[in-house]
Amino acid sequence: MIEAPSLQEYIPTATWVKATWEEFTSLADDPQYAEGKFYYDNGFVRIEMAALGSAHGQDNSIVSTVVVLYAALKNIPIKELTNTSFRKTGIREAQPDIGFYIGNSLCFPPRNNAPINLDTLSPPTLAIEIGATSVADDLGRKRLLYESLGVEEYWVVNVAHSEVIAFAVQNEGSRRIYESRVLPGLAIALVEEALRRAQTEDDGAIARWLMETFSS
Template identity: 45%
Template sequence: MGIEMIISAEHSRDHGIIVIAINLFGIAKALPLNLLINCSYRKTEVYECQPDASYYIGERAKLVPQGSAVVDLEQFAPPDLVIEVADTSLADDLGTKRLIYENIGVSEYWVVDVQKNQVIAFAIADGGSRRITQSQVLPGLPTATIESALQRSRQTDQTHVGAWLLTQLQNS
């Protein structure tokens, strides 16, 4: 019997809504995206991480690594956007993991606070990060839209949330 990380229903639902929202944004805006779910990244003998979701965006979508091994960041570019869904791990996601993502060179890092239906987004540059409320790697996507989708997902199914999101994104 193996040891598995316990993932709550809320964590799973929020993870799904985030992926739906970003993918619908890419579709609505004709923005190339490549999503990797739970992909492991390693910077030799320095850092290893496994974000809930990571995206290669725009022209960099074609840089998405291939193969079945852990992504070696000495050979491949880091993702543009990394997302952690935090239920019981919020402090670690905002602290230690944020520092890791700053050091491996992602452009943007989001933490989804399951308890508050909140997206805490950071732009990363020059080895540091700052809070943002509008994505820079997904131009025109405010975190408030994602938060509204998360709140709606507590009251209705993902198909209805996705339809609402698509309408919002097409009209923005």
């Protein structure tokens, strides 16, 4: 078991480490991990401290633009949260790159810097991980984590291949989909095309193309 209270021992990152909930919260509050992303799943913690490069940042921005523009033009209520922690106290926590509440019953979480409390609020409708070095885990244990948290849809963006692997989640299980269920009519292939275009076109050009495509 890791000794989180001392915070002196080396704690391996980018891997799942056995830890109690108390050890996890102690690590999450430690300033030396202030730039880290934290995940907890039923007795195991994962901390990601890898530097995020241009490819990760650009893909994060483009995917966000696709989702928000589509929702706006289709009159679908949406609320985006970036790098926000979603906590089921004592059991699970996830910090997706992007989370969206979608639909007429969407909630506006309290405006503070605490993790969103899933004991009293619903999980995000759509969770997205942008995977530069973490794709295998994004598709593996994190996928199971998001299934358990109860998101309705989960996307993994493989930065190296401009690929989006999307899953519909139901009853703590998931299956791959090629058209979004929470954003009806949005083809995953179109999100991938936006990622490819973004390698040679500026964000304004991508936004104009998206608006023309979504409006046709």
